[in-house]
Amino acid sequence: MAAAAAAALLAAVVALTAAEAALVEHTFVVRQMHMQHLCKDTLVTLVNGQFPGPAIEATEGDTVVVHVVNESPYGITIHWHGVKQRLNCWADGAGMVTQCPIQPNATFSYGFNLTGQEGTLWWHSHVSSLRATLHGVIIIRPKSGNYPFRKPDMDVPIIIGEWWHKDLTEVDKAYLNSNDNDPAAATINGKLGDLSNCSGKAEDSYVLEVEPGKTYLLRLVNAALYSEYYFKVAGHSFTVVASDANYLRPFSTDVVAVAPGETMDVLMVADAPPCRKYHMVALAIEAPEPDPQLPLYISRGLVRYKNINASVDCAGAERGAVIPDMPDNHDTTTTFHFHGNLTGAAPEHPLLPQVRGPVDERLYIALGQGSVCRGNMTSCKRGGSSESMLVAYMNNVSFHLPDKLALLEARYRGDASLSSTVEELPSRPPRPFNYTDPALIPVAPGGKEEAIEPTRKATTARRFRYNATVEVVFQSTAMMQSDSNPMHLHGHDFFVLAQGHGNYDAASDARSYNLVDPPVKNTVHVPRLGWAAIRFVADNPGSWFLHCHFEYHIAPGMATVLVVDNGPTPETTLPPPPTDLPKCSKLQEQRV
Known part of the structure; x- marks a missing residue:
């Protein structure tokens, strides 16, 4: 079969x-x-x-x-x-x-x-x-x-990730219980690097061998569950040319910021003195105190020159590898400006004229953390009490996955038992507050956040007619933590129109929108204690997940589903499911 x-x-x-x-x-x-x-x-x-x-x-x-x-x-x-x-x-x-x-x-x-x-x-x-x-x-x-752009001599995938000693199937459950839940180390292409060691013996490092004068297209992927990363190679600079499989207007930098879910394509010319070795470094970025602090996650590889011309005299060259000068791990300004430098390289994009026109649907989505009562209690203590459980939310609703039938299949088959329990994601936060007030970060009995912690869990969705133009403003908050939020939309690319610090103000901030050459992305970095505005055309029928790509945000519920209706023709209608679409098992709990 x-x-x-x-x-x-x-x-x-x-x-x-x-x-x-x-x-x-x-x-x-x-x-x-x-x-x-x-x-x-x-x-x-x-x-x-x-x-x-x-x-x-x-x-x-x-x-x-x-x-x-x-x-x-x-x-x-x-x-x-x-x-x-x-x-x-x-x-x-x-x-x-x-x-x-x-x-x-x-x-x-x-x-x-x-x-x-x-x-x-x-x-x-x-x-x-x-x-x-x-x-x-x-x-x-x-x-x-x-x-x-200049055709590279070689493609080099660089996947930044993490190494975990823990059972990964238990990690999500630990988020819900606020347990210590940290990876063991950062990795570059699966290697921990020589800064990690086992009983004094250094772990293996990823080694990239290059030839003098050649151009390398580094295809950076952040596959980490936890952190955004800075990436540098000592003695070399980059030209950023693409992100999320969309070309950008090239710009030069010596440091790249890449958030979980994002990809960045950068050109690197092997133009450093070839007798030396050069460290490449991936450094995790984290919010400063009073946010909870993680260990310093850093991995490094090595760039080594080969096929050096015989006329080059390497006698007396230093043996030690050159180390790049990295930003501070609490530096969230460099990544803000890096992402602000991204502009699109295709002003003739076929959807851009529509995106510049009238907006059919607008969502203002506050991203934060809150709590729900344990044991189905209707009321409980907050502020870090054991009576409540930490969750993440979009507009104060923590997303709950169904466990018996997938949402797309239920919609296709007209399953009323599931569709009747799906709620509409609110267009705005149900109760406005000063979203970026730093006093909301510490979690403590009687803390300022305690009164606005209560959150509810539900399976939410937002439905759009085919070909609607949709604007979403994501607002990061200080609720119980102040991390940035890499928001990923399935099934669509979108135009990133603007970003800013503080609370979004439609009256003034909409004037800063880039409708000339915005970057086209599938994952937007919503800055710490700030906001980002995107627009997309809902032209792909289906049920598409929208979520933060930090695992400690998506697992406790920072997600929703965007439902796009079929269009008016067979060519704009979602076909039936494959005959061998997997069936759900009631014997095993599944999480996102």
């Missing part, structure tokens, strides 16, 4: 593939294996035994088919982060939103097309915190072979 369904899928996608496009096919076998880091043997869940997982390399217009064979003990989905999935919401891979997880000892094949997309995306599990080890890069090269 599974083989027949896979054959049918292949036939369908091949029929949709243009004659000159290719079919890129992979098999992902998900299973557990032991890995040892920091003197500890850890059981981890991997694809094909690789950490990070296998890269998917394709050309614009290609069709990708991935056969997932689940030999792990957990329900699994794979989300193709940033792939637009045009009229293909069933393949988006958001657990309990677009599909039930692939159960242990079962298989499912994903198929999707990459028409109209070039650049760097990535894939990751979308059930529980397993994406910490289940992830990999997606590289989409231009069909013509030409870039709107």
Whole structure:
């Protein structure tokens, strides 16, 4: 049955593939294996035994088919982060939103097309915190072979992540109980780097060998659960050329900021003195006190020159590698200005004229943390009391996933038992307050935040007619913490119009909108104690997850679903689900 369904899928996608496009096919076998880091043997869940997982390399217009064979003990989905999935919401891979997880000892094949997309995306599990080890890069090269910038001599994926000793399936539950829940180390391409050691023996570092004068396209992916990162290479500078598989107006910098979920494409010319070695460093950014403080997460690799011209005299060259001067780990200003420098390279984008016109729907979404009472109590003590439980919210509603049927399937089948329990996400916060008041950060009995902590849990969605122009203003808050918020929308790219510090003021801040050449993204960095405004066209029918990409925000509920109606024609209508769409198991709790 599974083989027949896979054959049918292949036939369908091949029929949709243009004659000159290719079919890129992979098999992902998900299973557990032991890995040892920091003197500890850890059981981890991997694809094909690789950490990070296998890269998917394709050309614009290609069709990708991935056969997932689940030999792990957990329900699994794979989300193709940033792939637009045009009229293909069933393949988006958001657990309990677009599909039930692939159960242990079962298989499912994903198929999707990459028409109209070039650049760097990535894939990751979308059930529980397993994406910490289940992830990999997606590289989409231009069909013509030409870039709107100097063609690089080599592509180099750089995946920034974390190493966890903890059972990742238990990590989400620990968030809800406010337990200490930290990773063991940061990683670059799966290597912890020589700053981490086991009984005095340094961990392996990722090593990039370069040739003098050549240009390298570093495809940066932040796959971390916890932190935004600064990235630098000593002695070298970058030209930022793309983000989230959309080209940018190039700009030069020596430091890149990349938030969880984001990708950044940067050119690096190997133009430093070739006799030296140079450290590349990924440094986690965290909010300053009074926010709860994490250990300092930093990983470093090495850039080493090879094929040095015989005329170059390296005699007497220093042995030690050059170390870059990094921003402070509490520096949130550099990332604010870095993201503010992003501008689009395609002012002729086909949707930009519509985005510049009238807005059909406006949402103002406050992002914060609150609490709910334990044990279904109607009232309880707050301020860190054991009677209440920490949650995250959007407009004071903490998202709750269904556990018996995925939202998209329930909508398609007209399942009233589930659809009747889905609430509309409020357009604005239910009670206005000074969202960025630093006095709201500390959690303590009698603290200023205690009166506005109470939050409710619900399955929320917001419905849009086909082709509606939607504006969303995300407002970060100081409620019980003051982190930034990398907000990711499935199924659509959006235009980032502006960002700012403090509370958003429509009367004044809308005048700062960039409607000339805004960057096109799928993940927006909403700054700490600030806001970001986006617009998109709801032109892809389906049920699309919108959530923060910090795991400690999405797991406790900083999420919702945007439902886009079918259009007026068969070509704008979501097709039926695949016949082998996974079924839910009542025996196993599944989380996002």
